[in-house]
Amino acid sequence: MTTTTTKEPKVKALFEQLKEGVANIISSDDWKKILILQTKFHNYSFRNIMLIRMQRPTAKRVASYGLWKTLGRQVVRGAQSIKIIAPHTVKLEDKETGEEKEVLSFHQASVFDVTDTEGEELPRLNYDELAGDTKQLRQFYELAMSISPVPVKEKTIKDGSEGYYHTVEDYIAIKRGIGVHKKCKTLIHEIVHATLHRRDNKDAQALTASDMEIQAEGAAFVVLTYFGLDTSKYSFSYVAGWNSSNDIERIERAGDAIQKVSKKLIDQLEALMKSEEKPKANIA
Numbered sequence: 001m002t003t004t005t006t007k008e009p010k011v012k013a014l015f016e017q018l019k020e021g022v023a024n025i026i027s028s029d030d031w032k033k034i035l036i037l038q039t040k041f042h043n044y045s046f047r048n049i050m051l052i053r054m055q056r057p058t059a060k061r062v063a064s065y066g067l068w069k070t071l072g073r074q075v076v077r078g079a080q081s082i083k084i085i086a087p088h089t090v091k092l093e094d095k096e097t098g099e100e101k102e103v104l105s106f107h108q109a110s111v112f113d114v115t116d117t118e119g120e121e122l123p124r125l126n127y128d129e130l131a132g133d134t135k136q137l138r139q140f141y142e143l144a145m146s147i148s149p150v151p152v153k154e155k156t157i158k159d160g161s162e163g164y165y166h167t168v169e170d171y172i173a174i175k176r177g178i179g180v181h182k183k184c185k186t187l188i189h190e191i192v193h194a195t196l197h198r199r200d201n202k203d204a205q206a207l208t209a210s211d212m213e214i215q216a217e218g219a220a221f222v223v224l225t226y227f228g229l230d231t232s233k234y235s236f237s238y239v240a241g242w243n244s245s246n247d248i249e250r251i252e253r254a255g256d257a258i259q260k261v262s263k264k265l266i267d268q269l270e271a272l273m274k275s276e277e278k279p280k281a282n283i284a
Contacts, residue, residue, distance in 0.1 A: 011262050011263050014225055017232070019251055022240045023248055026240055041063060049212070050199055051082075052082055052111075055082045057167070058157060064110070079117075081112055082112065083110060085108065085109070087106055088105055131181060137181055141187065145187065146272055148191050150194045152187065153172070173190075191265065192215060192220065192261055192265075193212065210243070219257075219262045219265070221235035
């Protein structure tokens with residue numbers, strides 16, 4: 001088993017591997033098309049991220065009805081909107097001076113997830129599917145369920161998502177029927193959300209949705225690859241897709257959080273592997 005003295009350098013080396021893999025992707029021609037698209041989407045505040053996840057835990061990319069239309073996609077009939085808080089300015093007259101001034105105010109606005117739309121295909125990176133079903137993978141999945149800070153349940157998810165952390169009901173859902181390798185990666189990804197991105201975590205309130213996804217997938221890559229379950233073919237593209245820029249500065253900023261939470265989860269998993277007691281899965 002890896003000792004504590006060699007663990008941190010290995011985790012750091014895996015993080016450097018993540019950065020290098022993402023850097024290779026964002027130098028491609030396909031990435032240029034994706035960057036142009038990403039400039040059109042708004043980076044929502046922590047409050048709105050929580051509102052979106054409360055109403056639609058599986059939502060990945062949301063936009064207003066009008067923006068989807070300009071992108072060549074139409075909101076499907078009967079789709080249920082997601083309510084967020086949007087800023088606007090109002091003009092008020094100062095009672096003492098009579099001068100008119102602009103004051104910031106807020107109103108409820110409606111947005112829709114990409115799964116609520118149809119039309120022109122959006123530019124995207126290709127994610128290589130994680131396939132495989134081995135004894136090692138099944139054992140890892142059982143161990144990962146045991147270290148989850150919230151209950152885990154397998155559910156039928158129809159919108160293309162492979163899992164989510166429900167911020168209101170405080171549980172992790174994994175899509176029923178997906179491959180075991182993908183289950184392992186998805187579960188660690190969602191465990192990171194449930195560890196770092198809870199509604200009551202003040203440190204998370206300064207993060208954007210992109211920051212959260214980079215932290216979660218970055219840590220999933222480090223943890224699984226540490227145990228010999230490489231996810232680079234999927235994770236590099238996923239992190240690049242949320243990077244939203246032509247450099248890796250956002251990933252650099254996430255480095256400390258990725259490495260700290262990765263080491264924490266690795267410590268917990270290794271402790272279970274050493275234990276003679278059979279781990280108890282945190283199943284809802």
